[in-house]
Amino acid sequence: MSATSLEFLDYLRDVRRLSPHTLSNYRRDLVSLEQWCQQRDISDPGDLVEADIRGWVSYLHRRGLAGNSIQRSLSACRALFDYLGRHHGLPSNPARGVRAPRSPRKLPRTLDVDQVNRFLSTGDDDALVLRDLAMAELLYSSGLRLSELVAANIEDYDRSAGLITVTGKGSKTRTLPVGSMAAQAIERWLVLRAPAAEDSAGTHPLFTSSRGRRISQRSVQQRLRLLGRRGGMDRDVHPHMLRHSFASHMLESSGDLRAVQELLGHANIATTQIYTHLDFQHLAKVYDNAHPRARRSARSDEEET
Known part of the structure; x- marks a missing residue:
């Protein structure tokens, strides 16, 4: 270079x-x-x-x-x-007025509420499985990015207040609520977590590997995929799918785009608006299944027979 x-x-x-x-x-x-x-x-x-x-x-x-x-x-x-x-002292920016060609916008893949419940209902007393469930619960409960989950330390988690502080893109921090189910899962994991586990910087990671070190992003991806297969999921579940599901379900229930933007840590609300398209898809599906005039092709088929 x-x-x-x-x-x-x-x-x-x-x-x-x-x-x-x-x-x-x-x-x-x-x-x-x-x-x-x-x-x-x-x-x-x-x-x-x-x-x-x-x-x-x-x-x-x-x-x-x-x-x-x-x-x-x-x-x-x-x-x-x-x-x-x-x-x-370069006088002008030659890239300032150049725009990239548009490509079709891909909607994020999500799980519906029943699928999330099935994914998180795996019953096992194994320490690693309990850790995996705690990670999955936290991803879905608070909409964390994978990098934020992996970087979280025990001191970032306020157990009494039910809050966790994470560092996102651009080194920006935000404090998020932790739901009761996620809090319970984290407590079950902390009982089994090695108390002396810390990384090379002397911090105490919230989630550790079987060797007591900070868990890697790759390991989280692999463990959630395995958790889904054990739970009989019909697709692989990855960390960002749980974040997408969190955003979609929050927006569907609350309709508060600004609040969801803050929870996700999006700098631009346009990034959050993609989840409104997911909600519209759900409404369109309900319409297609319920409205008499939306089922015209089915009615025509019946009349022909």
């Missing part, structure tokens, strides 16, 4: 304090831009103009990248040129 890009990534890590995952994405996107420039003998980012950025976007699109992925690449590109403008 160029010295300028490395300087920018250091800024994102040390000043903006972005997560390693986000930094990895930024690095990948900037490498893609630099490789595209090298193929065209462009060595200085300051030489790029809007037409060049559009050419890069077209190149990404031809390679089959989805609109969302291209939008993320553009975000990294814009952020780099903003940084160069502030710290190196």
